[in-house]
Amino acid sequence: MDGAFDRRRDQAPVISSRNGNGVLVPTAMASTQSRLSLSPNTEHKPDSYEDLPLEFDPLLFSCLERYLPPSVLTSSRDSKVEFMRDILLKYSPEGERVRAQKHREYREKIIAHYQPLHKELYSMHATDFFDSSFLKAIHENTEESFRSIMSEPAPGIFTFKMLRPEFCDWLLKEVENIDKWVIETQCKIMRPNTMNRYGAVLGDFGMDTMLDKLMEDFVRPISKVLFSEVGGSTLDSHHSFVVQYGIAKDVELGFHVDDSEVTLNVCLGEAFSGGELFFRGVRCEKHVNTETQPEEILDYSHVPQHAILHRGRHRHGARATTTGNRSNLILWCRSSVFRELKKYQKDFSSWCGECQREKKERQQLSIAATKEELLKKDGESVS
Numbered sequence: 001m002d003g004a005f006d007r008r009r010d011q012a013p014v015i016s017s018r019n020g021n022g023v024l025v026p027t028a029m030a031s032t033q034s035r036l037s038l039s040p041n042t043e044h045k046p047d048s049y050e051d052l053p054l055e056f057d058p059l060l061f062s063c064l065e066r067y068l069p070p071s072v073l074t075s076s077r078d079s080k081v082e083f084m085r086d087i088l089l090k091y092s093p094e095g096e097r098v099r100a101q102k103h104r105e106y107r108e109k110i111i112a113h114y115q116p117l118h119k120e121l122y123s124m125h126a127t128d129f130f131d132s133s134f135l136k137a138i139h140e141n142t143e144e145s146f147r148s149i150m151s152e153p154a155p156g157i158f159t160f161k162m163l164r165p166e167f168c169d170w171l172l173k174e175v176e177n178i179d180k181w182v183i184e185t186q187c188k189i190m191r192p193n194t195m196n197r198y199g200a201v202l203g204d205f206g207m208d209t210m211l212d213k214l215m216e217d218f219v220r221p222i223s224k225v226l227f228s229e230v231g232g233s234t235l236d237s238h239h240s241f242v243v244q245y246g247i248a249k250d251v252e253l254g255f256h257v258d259d260s261e262v263t264l265n266v267c268l269g270e271a272f273s274g275g276e277l278f279f280r281g282v283r284c285e286k287h288v289n290t291e292t293q294p295e296e297i298l299d300y301s302h303v304p305q306h307a308i309l310h311r312g313r314h315r316h317g318a319r320a321t322t323t324g325n326r327s328n329l330i331l332w333c334r335s336s337v338f339r340e341l342k343k344y345q346k347d348f349s350s351w352c353g354e355c356q357r358e359k360k361e362r363q364q365l366s367i368a369a370t371k372e373e374l375l376k377k378d379g380e381s382v383s
């Protein structure tokens with residue numbers, strides 16, 4: 001059954017049309033005057049912008065700073081802010097500002113009325129949340145320490161034990177409490193994305209402080225090492241949610257790519273069968289519908305408390321949860337710097353499987369042509 005199922009999916013992947021949540025999604029090319037450098041100046045120590053009244057996250061300015069062209073990089077902090085604001089504003093037209101304002105009001109309304117069940121979930125308590133092996137690896141903060149707790153069943157897909165069962169239980173109960181509150185108040189809430197109708201966007205319920213920490217202090221250090229070519233070290237925003245599957249809910253999830261650079265997906269439980277993730281290789285936008293190579297096929301069965309970490313552009317879907325209920329915590333982590341830089345690039349062979357294949361093919365053709373040329377020359381000199 002797998003082969004037929006997989007091939008059908010591979011021929012007709014569905015690109016996720018999910019939109020970001022409060023993320024600066026580029027809508028226009030930046031003008032040449034305010035162009036960023038393609039590669040960061042890693043020696044440069046960025047300024048802090050925390051004390052300025054800015055319309056964008058001060059951290060975004062600090063992250064962008066390393067990409068300033070050399071002439072601007074050495075200018076005053078005010079000039080740098082002006083330059084970066086100019087770029088950022090291009091991506092925040094009036095409509096986007098109104099949408100962001102509406103979303104802020106929506107969140108404020110929920111947070112003013114929703115009573116959290118487990119208050120401990122709303123700030124970071126690492127020792128209560130994470131498995132000790134995961135904490136140790138994060139504390140050591142080396143590629144070796146991360147790899148020592150991980151399996152890599154296919155290139156670029158990492159799995160590891162991450163959460164304590166108590167945390168999973170609290171979060172499951174919190175989502176249950178959210179569901180109850182939604183029914184009681186008849187409040188219309190936004191669901192995680194266009195493909196998942198069950199679950200909740202955790203930031204909308206006030207969990208962003210904890211989730212920001214989760215991304216910054218736990219996902220980003222790992223991504224910096226394992227996913228540096230897709231902006232792993234500059235992850236600066238996230239869309240985080242719990243998805244729920246079961247007979248009475250959504251059962252499966254179609255083939256898609258995430259609106260993220262790096263996705264963390266952790267199984268919270270409970271008892272279930274089915275629900276395997278199927279992966280079919282990493283693709284850039286241009287190649288999202290191209291064929292899967294046999295070595296790109298991977299099926300993964302979720303294990304409660306265990307995480308799977310992958311590039312957002314790694315094509316995947318979830319098979320039917322056939323019995324019981326499955327809930328997963330998902331963080332779509334994004335890098336505004338990476339998204340900005342991507343606009344100026346055409347070759348993504350450092351991470352897109354198809355760009356890589358095409359590049360190899362070009363190299364092989366050129367080697368063959370050179371060989372032929374040499375043989376011809378050899379033949380000529382012999383005769």
Ligand SMILES: O=C(O)CCC(=O)C(=O)O
Nearest residue numbers: 243253258265318328330
């Ligand atoms: O069901 C899962 O575990 C995967 C969900 C997923 O891929 C997504 O929400 O982007």
Ligand SMILES: [Fe+2]
Nearest residue numbers: 256257258316
């Ligand atoms: Fe996904």
